[in-house]
Amino acid sequence: MTAAFVAGAVSSPILRLNDVGKVYATGSLAVEALRGVSMQVERGEYVAIMGPSGSGKSTLMHILGCLDVPTTGSYDLAGEDVSTMSEAALANVRNRQIGFVFQQFNLLPSLPAWRNVELPLCYTGMARAERKERAINALERVGLGDRIEHRPGELSGGQQQRVAVARALVTDPALILADEPTGNLDSHSSADVLALFTELHDQGRTIVLITHERDVAESAQRIVRILDGQVDSALPTPAGNVR
Amino acid sequence: MNWRETFRTALEAILSRRMRSSLTMLGILIGIAAVMLTVGLGQGAQAQVRAQINQLGSNLLIVSPGSTTSSSGIRGGRGSASTLTMRDATALASRVVAPDIAKVAPVVTGSQSLAAGTTNWTTNVVGTTPDWLQVRARSLAEGRFFSLAELNSSAPVAVLGSTTATELFGGRDALGQTVDINGTTTTVIGILNTAGSSTTTDEDDQALVPQTTYSSRVASSGNAAGVSTLYIEAASTDSLSAAYQEATNALLATHGVTAATPDFTISSQQSLLTTATSTDRTLTVLLAGIAAISLLVGGIGVMNIMLVSVTERIREIGLRKAMGATPSAIRRQFLVEASTLGLCGGLLGVILGLVGAQVLPHFLSQPVTIPAIATIGALGIALIIGIVAGVYPASRAARLAPIDALRSE
Numbered sequence: 026m027t028a029a030f031v032a033g034a035v036s037s038p039i040l041r042l043n044d045v046g047k048v049y050a051t052g053s054l055a056v057e058a059l060r061g062v063s064m065q066v067e068r069g070e071y072v073a074i075m076g077p078s079g080s081g082k083s084t085l086m087h088i089l090g091c092l093d094v095p096t097t098g099s100y101d102l103a104g105e106d107v108s109t110m111s112e113a114a115l116a117n118v119r120n121r122q123i124g125f126v127f128q129q130f131n132l133l134p135s136l137p138a139w140r141n142v143e144l145p146l147c148y149t150g151m152a153r154a155e156r157k158e159r160a161i162n163a164l165e166r167v168g169l170g171d172r173i174e175h176r177p178g179e180l181s182g183g184q185q186q187r188v189a190v191a192r193a194l195v196t197d198p199a200l201i202l203a204d205e206p207t208g209n210l211d212s213h214s215s216a217d218v219l220a221l222f223t224e225l226h227d228q229g230r231t232i233v234l235i236t237h238e239r240d241v242a243e244s245a246q247r248i249v250r251i252l253d254g255q256v257d258s259a260l261p262t263p264a265g266n267v268r
Numbered sequence: 269m270n271w272r273e274t275f276r277t278a279l280e281a282i283l284s285r286r287m288r289s290s291l292t293m294l295g296i297l298i299g300i301a302a303v304m305l306t307v308g309l310g311q312g313a314q315a316q317v318r319a320q321i322n323q324l325g326s327n328l329l330i331v332s333p334g335s336t337t338s339s340s341g342i343r344g345g346r347g348s349a350s351t352l353t354m355r356d357a358t359a360l361a362s363r364v365v366a367p368d369i370a371k372v373a374p375v376v377t378g379s380q381s382l383a384a385g386t387t388n389w390t391t392n393v394v395g396t397t398p399d400w401l402q403v404r405a406r407s408l409a410e411g412r413f414f415s416l417a418e419l420n421s422s423a424p425v426a427v428l429g430s431t432t433a434t435e436l437f438g439g440r441d442a443l444g445q446t447v448d449i450n451g452t453t454t455t456v457i458g459i460l461n462t463a464g465s466s467t468t469t470d471e472d473d474q475a476l477v478p479q480t481t482y483s484s485r486v487a488s489s490g491n492a493a494g495v496s497t498l499y500i501e502a503a504s505t506d507s508l509s510a511a512y513q514e515a516t517n518a519l520l521a522t523h524g525v526t527a528a529t530p531d532f533t534i535s536s537q538q539s540l541l542t543t544a545t546s547t548d549r550t551l552t553v554l555l556a557g558i559a560a561i562s563l564l565v566g567g568i569g570v571m572n573i574m575l576v577s578v579t580e581r582i583r584e585i586g587l588r589k590a591m592g593a594t595p596s597a598i599r600r601q602f603l604v605e606a607s608t609l610g611l612c613g614g615l616l617g618v619i620l621g622l623v624g625a626q627v628l629p630h631f632l633s634q635p636v637t638i639p640a641i642a643t644i645g646a647l648g649i650a651l652i653i654g655i656v657a658g659v660y661p662a663s664r665a666a667r668l669a670p671i672d673a674l675r676s677e
Binding site for chain 2: 087090092093112113116117119120121125127131133135136144145147148149150153192
């Protein structure tokens with residue numbers, strides 16, 4: 026599966042931002058959150074986007090995740106220009122191409138782990154039996170094969186975040202977008218989750234990780250630094266981390 | 269997400285907030301139960317009136333003398349004499365003149381004093397023919413009704429209503445006893461079964477004698493052939509209007525008057541029914557208004573709780589949107605949730621209404637009849653209320669921007 030995924034993808038970058046700007050108009054005040062960001066991520070890359078709070082990295086994450094559209098510039102995701110799409114079309118792109126991992130886990134507390142994992146599949150029209158099978162497979166891949174029926178409240182923070190990672194994986198998306206995935210975890214669980222990302226990267230997944238912590242960012246292959254709504258510098262991480 | 273999936277999600281959302289969901293349903297429940305019972309009471313009262321009127325005799329037409337003119341006056345016969353006679357009764361009973369009329373019972377009545385030994389009782393005395401029993405759909409508790417021979421010979425016999433018999437003879441058997449009616453001594457040959465209370469007169473307090481006996485012996489004066497009312501039994505319910513026409517034509521012909529100036533009035537049970545139910549209808553409309561208001565309040569309750577639910581689950585909505593739920597999928601989810609609340613409330617309301625229909629008659633002495641169509645209609649109304657109440661909250665949820673929804677704490 027991983028091999029096929031990589032093979033079909035050699036030519037073009039998975040995402041390309043071209044001079045993207047974002048202006049928020051709050052009343053009479055216009056806030057320029059992004060000022061001409063251009064960057065691209067190749068298939069199979071593991072990129073960290075790093076910047077202090079207020080740098081515009083959250084806005085960038087929203088645009089990368091198709092949760093918001095840029096004011097200026099264009100954004101191509103997996104060969105499609107998504108910057109001019111309707112809300113319903115964007116919802117479809119999110120469903121097919123992006124797997125989200127949030128800082129707050131964002132699991133539905135009333136549902137068992139596998140029902141949380143199958144959630145994105147519910148919006149694809151897939152049959153229930155197949156959804157369950159794929160959800161269980163995804164949970165097994167993140168090492169939670171024995172926690173299928175547990176509710177989020179019965180799992181530790183690290184386990185909850187791993188359920189969220191399984192949910193991000195289950196649709197087999199082009200891009201996994203993690204927004205401060207370790208922000209709510211202790212150091213042990215953080216290392217655990219980051220190791221999981223490294224493992225997924227080794228399997229050929231494209232991962233974009235947004236963080237403000239240097240040591241978290243350093244687990245990635247490449248770091249894109251954002252400052253005042255612009256790309257500050259895009260340096261490869263120290264040689265020891267390059268795979 | 270397909271419909272089944274959406275419905276399951278809605279059910280899970282409702283069940284995960286049990287207390288709130290049941291209180292919301294309570295609003296709809298009360299409204300629907302009120303609607304059902306209102307309809308049931310209205311229907312029950314109508315059925316009761318219909319039964320009472322049927323008790324007067326099936327397929328009955330009543331001919332009374334005189335007619336109301338357009339200037340609200342009464343057009344009567346010459347002098348004060350009744351325009352109806354025994355001749356009319358004979359004409360109407362003819363199979364040739366009126367094939368749709370089964371039987372005719374002419375009646376002449378008057379309030380007379382009755383005496384049995386030392387007991388006196390003043391009541392309505394009715395002079396009629398043997399067909400009266402069938403036309404008025406009555407039966408005898410004991411004894412027999414008077415015969416045609418007794419009618420022809422003006423025999424001094426009487427049939428008493430049950431109340432009259434009790435008043436005159438107390439607990440003793442009245443059969444075979446003698447009763448003085450306005451000075452004429454008659455023998456009691458039969459006692460009527462009770463008819464139950466009628467809308468106008470007490471059908472159990474009367475004495476019946478042959479018409480000839482009444483006019484020749486009982487009545488102090490007057491026209492020997494005159495009658496006060498003609499009761500006509502149509503051959504069947506379907507031929508009631510045909511019988512009405514035939515009776516009208518025959519009477520116009522025998523009286524030698526035109527349709528423009530009739531000197532008689534024919535009324536049917538239908539017209540009595542209309543009068544009797546019009547008062548009930550006012551009450552029903554009033555009650556239905558109250559029920560409608562309670563349903564409206566219930567609907568507002570559903571809308572309110574759905575708005576709270578949308579606000580409360582704003583993160584869930586954001587998450588679902590991030591996972592690929594389109595605005596219409598979100599809208600559908602909340603619409604289905606609201607209509608499920610409405611429908612469940614309606615279902616419980618229908619059950620309460622049906623239980624109430626069984627229990628209420630014991631306290632009200634009023635029958636409650638809930639037609640099947642009202643049950644289905646009530647469920648439909650509950651569903652529609654749920655949908656209507658859900659439209660606004662659902663479109664609010666659908667319009668939420670996913671980032672705002674995810675960001676909220």
